[in-house]
Amino acid sequence: MTPEFPRPQRLDQIGTGDNQIVLAADADERAALAKRFGLLSLEALESRFVLRRESQGIVARGHVSARVTQACVATGTPLPATVEEDFAIRFLPEPAGGSVDDEVELSADECDIVFYTGNAIDLGEAAAETMALALDPFPRSPQAASVLKAAGVLSEEEAKPFGALAGLKDALAKKGS
Incomplete structure (x- = not known):
């Protein structure tokens, strides 16, 4: 080369x-x-x-x-x-x-x-x-987070071990309301 x-x-x-x-x-x-x-x-x-x-x-x-x-x-x-x-x-x-x-x-x-x-x-x-x-x-870019979220890409916070549990907790709380 x-x-x-x-x-x-x-x-x-x-x-x-x-x-x-x-x-x-x-x-x-x-x-x-x-x-x-x-x-x-x-x-x-x-x-x-x-x-x-x-x-x-x-x-x-x-x-x-x-x-x-x-x-x-x-x-x-x-x-x-x-x-x-x-x-x-x-x-x-x-x-x-x-x-x-x-x-x-x-x-x-x-x-x-x-x-x-x-x-x-x-x-x-x-x-x-x-x-x-x-x-x-x-x-x-400043728009990257929203584009990635719309594509289903998890943020670093959501991808942490307890991020999935936090999402489940929120879903259960909504279901119980």
Whole structure:
């Protein structure tokens, strides 16, 4: 798969000091990313990276900013949203054999791990994935609750274990009146 927003950064150009890089997706790249991530549109995508070579790979810290339009999951209504997301990523060479056997536990102050092959890391893909992970997976318009209720979808409150019993209690109370 060819990435929609390729920004390879050669490893031999990353020193031990901080390397600052600013990226912005152009209109064609944003349209392709919107399609990939199921967005109605992606109006802006920018990211700032500070790269540093460390003994445990390349560490990228920075910030992703985006303006998107998502569709309400119930009504399809366009919903504008913004993403302002800080990130910390550790790029490591792909393990021999291409598989990772050990599960890695990360604390809150540690970096996400991204494996790479070859002599470059893709900062554009890292920015795109960071943006996608920050999006609301189930965006809802103000009308969503009524549309879902009319379709017979239970609210979170109704779906709780005692929600069904509360409905039964209300039905029995009406019957007894």
